[in-house]
Amino acid sequence: MITASDPWLLLLVVVPLLAAPVCVLLRSPSGAWSVATAVSWAVFGISIKLLLTVLEHGQAVYRIGGWDAPWGIEYVLDPLGAFVVLIVAGIGAVTMPYAKRSVEKEIRKDRIYLFYTMLLLCLSGLLGITVTGDAFNLFVFLEISSLSTYVLISMGQDRRALTAAFRYLIMGTIGATFYIIGVGLMYQVTGTLNFADLKTIMPAVIETRTILAALAFLTVGISLKLALFPLHMWLPNAYTFAPSVVTAFLAATATKVSVYVLLRIIFTVFGDVDIFASFPLQPVLIAMALAAMFLASLSAIWQENVKRMLAYSSIAQIGYIVLGIALATEAGLSGGIVHMFNHALMKGTAFFAIGAVIYATGAVTLKDLEGIGKRMPVTMAAFVIAGLGLIGVPLTPGFISKWQLVTAALELDMWPLAALILLSSLLAVIYVWRVFEVAYLREPAITADKPADVPLSMLVPIWTLAGAAIYFGANGTFTLDLADTAARHLMGGF
Amino acid sequence: MLFSFISEAQAIQLAVVLPLFGGLVVWWLGERNRNLREAASLITAMAEFLVVASLTPEVLDGARPSVDLFEMLPGLTITLTVEPLGQLFALIASGLWVVNTVYSIGYMRKNNEGNQTRFYICFTIAISAAVGIAYAGNVLTLFLFYEVLTISTYPLVTHSGKADAVRGGRVYLGILMATSIGFLFLAMLWTYNLTGTLDFVEGGILAGQVQGPELAVLMLLYMYGIGKAALMPVHRWLPAAMVAPTPVSALLHAVAVVKAGVFSVVKVVVYIFGLDLLTDTQGADWLLFIAGFTIIAASIIALRQDNLKRRLAYSTISQLSYVILATAILAPISVAGAALHMAAHALGKITLFFAAGSIYTAAHKTKVSQLDGIGKRMPFTMIAFGIGALSMIGLPPTAGFISKWYILSGALETGEAFAILVIIASTLLNAGYFLPILYVAFFKDQKMRPPDDPYSKYDHHGEAPVAMVMALSFTALGTIALFFFPEVPLALGRALVGG
């Protein structure tokens, strides 16, 4: 499939990458913010344009320096990639306006421009991972996004943010190194780094032990990055102590991009071989996903800190996504992919809302949230929508995901799995309702009588996401069709 | 159409949206304009009833107006279709909402409840959801509004925010969510997997798609998935929800929630399984026994309750299973009886709860053992209570008699000896737990509370506020009126089974 070179692909990555040093040069908080916001919106515009292109032509390609693949590095976007780019860029575009006031409150004034620099680098890295068609180039973008993420997390107010960032750095680097070992082993056998090229060579070499070792290294390395249970240990503290904006942004995007990499490896690189036959990947992934869904949800139930509770919930939700992937059918894949989008909306809303509560009151533990529903009705209403979405109540996107996942399980006659998916959503009822009870059924403390104030620049992004959550919950057709297309492309070819 | 200026499709949409709009107005008016707020609630309720009622003639003429709202999943739309049973349920819900609003205004003010704006808003959402359930054109739509109803009534159940209310709310939400997500959702997806459709179709959609034990399991998932029907052992949420203010209990027991449950049961049995399929395969036999067991067991428990509202709650559980039993008999005439029983029970039970609330408001009494001689102080309330009780037992001249008559006829027709025995036994049990209350209320002398009892100052009470007495007298009269004029619900019930 030869498609005309599409320079927008390059711009998608290069614009935020070049804007980052501009922020450093500007040094003024509001200047950096303006640049970041403008860039994030431009990137969002590009992502929509690319999605339309991909839906029309099946894919978009850009060859760096005019070198043809596999000699040169190729940027290539298929429907899955376009969908993930849309998620990342969309979340980025709502994050920036939200960030302004939240960051002013949570981060020292002389570091704010660095914050936006890092956020742009992170955005650029995440987008780069999604568009690149080259295994090593992917590693570079992975490290760009990871390194900036470590810095962003360490900027949290609590000193535990530092240790959380350090721990994540160790785990993340091990994960990335595992990935690069896997890529090396593949290169040793195939002599190529291009995903499409790897795919065509793979059937000839799949029987070698080197390739199986490569697959093992890749899977473990990526699982570390996407916080698949039990490799999730870095995530709860990182999400808890990072600045509110960072938590929301990462929860909605970073793990999704890691899932994307997993999909790329399993269904593109190993797409023409039956890896599930030569490697017990399916039972392992299903077992890990189920463990995540139940154990992480159970952990979430016991948390007193709402951010940490949502972090554990994220681990559980990643379980759903991985479960869909592990089913390895079109329906399962589209369930996993659509849940990437839906979870981004719901978790983004939830973390935004909690971030606004932190902004207004400084409270984050359940104990301090008593009666917050009365003091911040508009913000907490958005949280309620997100919480109901995590449960999977109809009219929220969570319902669409669960519908698709359970359908996929039933198609394969996996009854216990269908029942377990539903059972685990009941755990979500418990942890979500703990917050609702405290927020709405307790009276606010006497000292905190007046309504707490959240600036419009935060409320609008919160409700943009919450509104999108309701819209895509009521109209699952659009997202499911998109996920179906992406799944079909993955199953059928590059 | 009663009103020529709106089409049927618009009227259906309006029936779901109007309460929500009313809720917005209530929110906007807020605590500062209490009188206007209450007026807005009442006007919304009346308008809602008119809109719903305006659809009745068409449905009786055999029309099935339908409207698609939006496409939620590829190939699956949220659809509202008016059919006879749904019309009956919508009439009950919207009609009793008017009465309940009048009663709520009296109750909430007299008892100085907090958060009244939230109360009225949640009420409007609940009614909207109930009408949505009534008009649901497929299982997905039913499920959607079913969940909305669960969530919107949760703040009502936990209204006081006290520890016992929170605990009751947890049981309420836990059971209803667990059953609906765990079982109903699965049953719905299974049905979709088998048939490729979720529409409610006359004669059912499962015929020829599933048989044997699988049919029984699917039936089990549906019946226990619809936790609001309070089939034992998933009935515990109903007594737990007794912590709520009385108008909420009335909403749960008469207007919307449990009615939504049994309504869904009837609808699933008639339009998803189909009476013929179940008659041929005996897939519903177990349901007959479970329903019979629930009727008897709940009645026996009710007999032992001293708390008046708890006794009424167990009475509700037993009465709901009448509807399920009548459906499980699978005779067209008993299914029509089931529809009528929904209406009869709604009117009777709301009267009983209104009376219980009046007693609490005027005398601050909650126990059966405290009710000696109360009939003399509150004659209107207790006479209404008596009429409601007669209807529960199934004695003329109350609506309960007619519905039981139809159910019994169906049982005789199909020769279900078990069902006949259950109905006779439960009638005796009902009499056993209602008649003593009437006896002590009218023929014993009041026992004064000791002077150090903080509630002793309420001992020289009279009737409850006039709004409350009006509401409960009205529903009591309605129970009698339905005995003499059962045409509309009966016609709708007959149309349901094509008779």
Added chain:
Amino acid sequence: MFDLATIKDLLGLVNYWVVIVLMMAGFYTVIAQHNLIKKVVGLNIFQVSVFVFYISMGKVSGGSAPILKDGIETYSNPLPHVLILTAIVVGVATTSLALALVVRIHHSYDTIEEDEIQTIEHGEEDIA
């Protein structure tokens, strides 16, 4: 016990032995050491093992540096070497960031021993 061929085979894989030993040493250090600096050192050893792996992978026996010159038929593969240049840069960035974090941690906790930090953190309340 060992015949000559086996020993030759094993010695022929010497670069892999080096890689595996380095990798495991580094990995063990990261896991077992409580001192944050030592963890960083371990991480570096771990990464270096991968660099060695890539570099040795690109070497072709008898091959010269990949510069076009008459009379030379075999060249080593330059691509892995180039890749590893990038990886080294990334490694340096990671190390410097890790060290910067350790400095900050030392400022706020007065220790860089992980178990001591955990004891301190254990008693802290969650306030955002």
